[in-house]
Amino acid sequence: MKRDVSGWGRYPRVTAEVARPRDEAALRGLLGDGPVIARGNGRSYGDSAAHPRCTVDMRGFSHFLDFDAETGVLTAEAGVILGDVIAALLPRGWFPPVTPGTKFVTLGGMIAADVHGKNHRRDGSIGRHVEWVEVMGPDGAVRRASPRDNSDQFGMTIGGMGLTGVILRCAIRMMPVASGWIRQETHVAPDLATAMEIFEAAETRYSVAWFDCLGQGASLGRSLVMLGDHAEVSDLPADRRAAPFDVPVRRRKRVPLDAPGFALNRYTIKAFNALYHAAHARRAGPSLVDWDSYFYPLDAVLDWNRIYGRRGFAQYQVVLPLAASRAGLTELLSAISEAGQGSFLAVLKRLGPEEGRHSFPMEGYTLALDFPVSRASLALLDRLDRITLAHGGRYYLAKDSRVPRAVLHQADGRMGAFRDKRAAAGLNVAFASAQSERLGL
Amino acid sequence: MSGRKIIILGARSDIAMACAHEFAAAGDAVTLAARRIETLEADARDLELRYGGTVALRAFDALDVEGHEDFVGAGALPDVVICAVGLLGDQTADERDTDASVRVLRTNFEGPALALAAYANAMEARGSGVIVGISSVAGDRGRATNYIYGSAKAGFTAFLSGLRNRLAGRGVHVVTVKPGFVATRMTEHLDLPEKLTAAPAEVGRAVLKAVEKGRDVIYVRALWRMVMGLIRLIPERVFKKLSI
Numbered sequence: 001m002k003r004d005v006s007g008w009g010r011y012p013r014v015t016a017e018v019a020r021p022r023d024e025a026a027l028r029g030l031l032g033d034g035p036v037i038a039r040g041n042g043r044s045y046g047d048s049a050a051h052p053r054c055t056v057d058m059r060g061f062s063h064f065l066d067f068d069a070e071t072g073v074l075t076a077e078a079g080v081i082l083g084d085v086i087a088a089l090l091p092r093g094w095f096p097p098v099t100p101g102t103k104f105v106t107l108g109g110m111i112a113a114d115v116h117g118k119n120h121r122r123d124g125s126i127g128r129h130v131e132w133v134e135v136m137g138p139d140g141a142v143r144r145a146s147p148r149d150n151s152d153q154f155g156m157t158i159g160g161m162g163l164t165g166v167i168l169r170c171a172i173r174m175m176p177v178a179s180g181w182i183r184q185e186t187h188v189a190p191d192l193a194t195a196m197e198i199f200e201a202a203e204t205r206y207s208v209a210w211f212d213c214l215g216q217g218a219s220l221g222r223s224l225v226m227l228g229d230h231a232e233v234s235d236l237p238a239d240r241r242a243a244p245f246d247v248p249v250r251r252r253k254r255v256p257l258d259a260p261g262f263a264l265n266r267y268t269i270k271a272f273n274a275l276y277h278a279a280h281a282r283r284a285g286p287s288l289v290d291w292d293s294y295f296y297p298l299d300a301v302l303d304w305n306r307i308y309g310r311r312g313f314a315q316y317q318v319v320l321p322l323a324a325s326r327a328g329l330t331e332l333l334s335a336i337s338e339a340g341q342g343s344f345l346a347v348l349k350r351l352g353p354e355e356g357r358h359s360f361p362m363e364g365y366t367l368a369l370d371f372p373v374s375r376a377s378l379a380l381l382d383r384l385d386r387i388t389l390a391h392g393g394r395y396y397l398a399k400d401s402r403v404p405r406a407v408l409h410q411a412d413g414r415m416g417a418f419r420d421k422r423a424a425a426g427l428n429v430a431f432a433s434a435q436s437e438r439l440g441l
Numbered sequence: 442m443s444g445r446k447i448i449i450l451g452a453r454s455d456i457a458m459a460c461a462h463e464f465a466a467a468g469d470a471v472t473l474a475a476r477r478i479e480t481l482e483a484d485a486r487d488l489e490l491r492y493g494g495t496v497a498l499r500a501f502d503a504l505d506v507e508g509h510e511d512f513v514g515a516g517a518l519p520d521v522v523i524c525a526v527g528l529l530g531d532q533t534a535d536e537r538d539t540d541a542s543v544r545v546l547r548t549n550f551e552g553p554a555l556a557l558a559a560y561a562n563a564m565e566a567r568g569s570g571v572i573v574g575i576s577s578v579a580g581d582r583g584r585a586t587n588y589i590y591g592s593a594k595a596g597f598t599a600f601l602s603g604l605r606n607r608l609a610g611r612g613v614h615v616v617t618v619k620p621g622f623v624a625t626r627m628t629e630h631l632d633l634p635e636k637l638t639a640a641p642a643e644v645g646r647a648v649l650k651a652v653e654k655g656r657d658v659i660y661v662r663a664l665w666r667m668v669m670g671l672i673r674l675i676p677e678r679v680f681k682k683l684s685i
Contacts, residue, residue, distance in 0.1 A: 001632065020629060063483050064490035088491045 005050040008043050008305055011312030011373045011401055014050040014434045022060040027166060028140035030054055035432035038162045040106030041081060044113060045315045046401025047434035048161055058108055061168060064088065072174040073131055078108025078167045083299075085174075090291070091245045094174035095230070097129040101347075103296050108167040113398035114159030114359035117295075118206040118228070121352035123175075125361055127158035131171035135164070138430030142168060156421065159359030161397055163422060163431045163441060179244035181231040182206070182294040186284045192221025192329055196365070199350040204229045211346035213369065216337045220330065223348065224284075231288060247290035254302040258310045308372045316381055317360075317368040317399040318388045319351055325365040328391030332367060332384055339380045358418045360396040368399065378402060397435065405440050415441060443468025446519040450474050450501055450556055451526030452481060455625035456575055459645030460523050465492040467649060472519065474501035474512075503552030509559040521652055522560045523573040524553045527594075529627050532587050542589050549577075549593035554600040561604050561613065568612040571652050574601045575644075578619045578660070581669040584685060605657060616651045617658045620644045621665040637664060 006013040018039075021027040030036055038056045039049035049055070061077040068074075072094050074085065082096060083103035089095070100115040109115075111133060116125040123129075132146035135157055145154035156164040185204070189195035195209050206228040215222040233244050240246070298304050305313070320328040329348070336346075347368045354362040371377040385407045388395075394412040395403050409415050419441050422428045428436075435441075447464045449457045452473035465471045465488045473481050478500040485496040501512060503526040530545035557572050564570030579587050580594030598617055605615035622628060622638040639661045647661045660666045672685070 001630070022626070063487040065483075065486070067490050084491065 005039070005042075005055055006312065007045045007047060007049065007401065009045040009313045009315060009370075009373075009401055010305055010308070010310075011314060012047055012434070013312075014047060014052055014055075016050050016052050016055040018055045018057055020057040020060050024136070024142065024168070027056065027136060027168075030056060031136070031138060031140050031166075031430060035428075035430060036166075037431060037433040037436075038078075038108065038112070038166045040079065040109030040112075041104050043100075043102055043105045043109065044398040046399065047438065048113070048398055048400075049109070050434050051432055051437075052434065056166065058106065058166070061108075065169065072176060073171050074174055075169065075171045076107055077169050078106060078111075080107050081105070082107065082110065086291070089174060090177070090180055093176055093178070093245070095177045095291070097123055097173060097175040098126040099295055101296065102299055103292075104299065107170055107172065108162075111158060111167055111170055112160060112162045114356045114361075115398070116349075116351065116361050118208040118349060120361055121207075121350050122205055124352060124355055125159075125359055126172070127356050127359065129173045129175075130154075130158065131173060133157050133167055134169040136166040136168055138165070138426060155357045159356040160418075161433065161436070161441075163418075163433065163436050164425075164427050165431065177230045178233050179231045179236060180247045180291050181236060181240075181244070182228040182289045182291060183231045183235050183286065184226055184228045184289045184294065185286050187225040187227070188284050189221070189223045189225050191219060192223075192326070192333065195221055195223045195225050195348065196326060198225045198227075199348075199365075202227050202350075207350060209348040211333070211348060213333065213336050213346045214340070215333075220333050220337060228289070228294060235288065237288075247292065253300065255304055255306040258306050308370070311373045313370050313372045314377070314381065314401050315368060315370050315399040316384060317366060317396040318384075318393040319360060319362055319366040319396070320364050320388070320391050320393040321362065322364040324391040324393075328387060328393060329365060329367060331387045331391070335383055335387060336369065336380070339376070339383075358414050360394065360398075362394065366396070368396075397439075400435065403439070405438065408439050415439070445469045445521055446472070446517060447521045447523065448472040448474055448499075448516070448519040450522065450524045450553070451503060452484075454525045454527065454627070455641040456620060456623060456644050457523070457525035458484060459641035460525065460648050461488060461496075461645075462491075462642070463645040463649040464521075465494065465496065468492075468494070469521075470494060470497075472497040472499055472516070474499040476500065476502050501556075503556055504547055506551060506555045509556045512556075513559040513563050518560075518563050518567060518570070520569070521571040521573065522557065523575070523648065524557055525575045526553045526556070527575065527577075527627075528590075529587075530590055532585075532589060535589050545589050546593045549590060550596040550600070553597055557601070557604065561608060561615075564613045565608060565611050570613045571616065572601075572604065572608075572613065573616045573618060573648060573652060574598075575618045575620065575648075576601065578621050578665055578669050581619070582672050582680075586684075602658075614655055616648070616656055618644070618648055618651065618661070619659065619665065619669075620647075620661045623661070637662060637668070 003018045004013045005016045019030050034053050036054040036056050037051040038058050040058055058079040062079040063077045066075040082105050098117045110126050114125045114127045132144050134142050134144045136142050187198050199207055204227040209223040209225040211223045233241050349366050351361040351366055389411055447469045449461055451457055452475040461471050478498045485498055488496045528545050528548040535541040576598045577594040579591035580598045583591050601615055601617045622633045624638055625641055644661050651659045
């Protein structure tokens, strides 16, 4: 049935034929007549998981298949939601080795986007923790691929955005943890240089900074840098030690309707950022935070994407190489500050070395910003593109909804190789998304 | 509450499976019952891995009404029985197909009613239990577009109402569930209005809540109670000319 499909940013909207197969035979029946793209829980931001001809909703494949309590290897179908994995396995002492900023993603989507978390420098992206994937190719045959066997297909699948086949099942090595709590240390950084120094010196597993985007001049890059580690039982207050995985249940709120376009402007955003900054600065220093609040602060507000109104929003996430990070970030933040188009969420993370063949991360700093879609903000993003290119930065496809084709290929030479390899194997005929067609992948 | 024994009849449906998830997550011991029960092995394994505990499987055919009493007698009597057996059919085609009509009528009324009747007798003898019937808003008034299905559901709703009346004061509680539109395999081909359409998980949560709070008749989305209330108020001589 035809439906309007969009990503989490609700921009752009694609009118797509959506199919929801429940078994391999039904999925196979969808292949062979033209391009299809698999879709998980719709948490990529732009048009990665939509194709007008056939968008395949994979949430019908959502079985846990096996869990090995000795090794921590979870085997599951691709449509399983990460939050369900945590709910099932954290009480047994296991946590995802890598998690994006929302737990409402599917495992298949995580692998397709080769997601990273606040621990990329130490633990890499999710691809490093995948034992194997089973992928349905254009011929409808299902093949297992791992770093050892069928490694070429494995390499193509990790970070392949679903453009190399449909991920059906996977085995992921979970990480043992002693509690459901994070020992957090919040640092107030008055400027970008200080924030980067804190990142470079950090020895914790997790690190992330929240920016006030409207800071100017000397306070450009004013931020809160939050470092964290999984808490040991001995870190917990005495009354929590008996049940270290029990955390308070968070009340969920839902954004009930689309905010009107005028609700977000430089003054409301400035007020929000000032309040946020003040609220956390007061809590500077060490604290214990439950896993849900630490990793998924926004998941508590269901449908938070509606605060950007009906026109949706675009996320701009790039990574700059380490050597160019300081200068590049300064230019990006200056441009945003000058334009007065601050975003609610400006997040900075330190990434470790590149691993995937076409995955986003590389050694350096990644900045992520949200902008409500408008002519002015799209013009600003074009300006940011020029800064990103000048500093050797590259783009995160899972967040992208608007980067021009030429900019993407100029920024990331691997994309041409990916396109050629897809063409040589005939994968481009069988698998395509609105994004891959927009970007020539 | 947890540790109850739950059996779900017609376990292959999306609503049944959503109930299985809710009760298993609450710590109850779930038995799934359906035809071709071996096809639910992956679902049982999934439930066990997610929530711990064990999930049992039993072969059950709602249309084998002679076998219902034996089926009930053959297993430990559960604390809660949920009947999610149902078949939407294809109204337009079924109007001229007696066999198909019989199948819709029997699957939505005779089979579920008689299966729950067998549980009702056993629970009445024991003096405790909860019976949940998944009926439908389609039974609230017969409409041209789905009256074969709707009339069978109307019969099932009346049967549940009678059971509830009979068993009140005997320790056995009866819950009638009218889900309204639900985004399931059964309705995948229909273009349903978003505000009136629940996700299966919503139905599962509503059933768990109804069992725990001792509700009698629930509409999963409150809007449906109003919609069906209004539809029932329309005089027949007007209603017959409408297409809704």
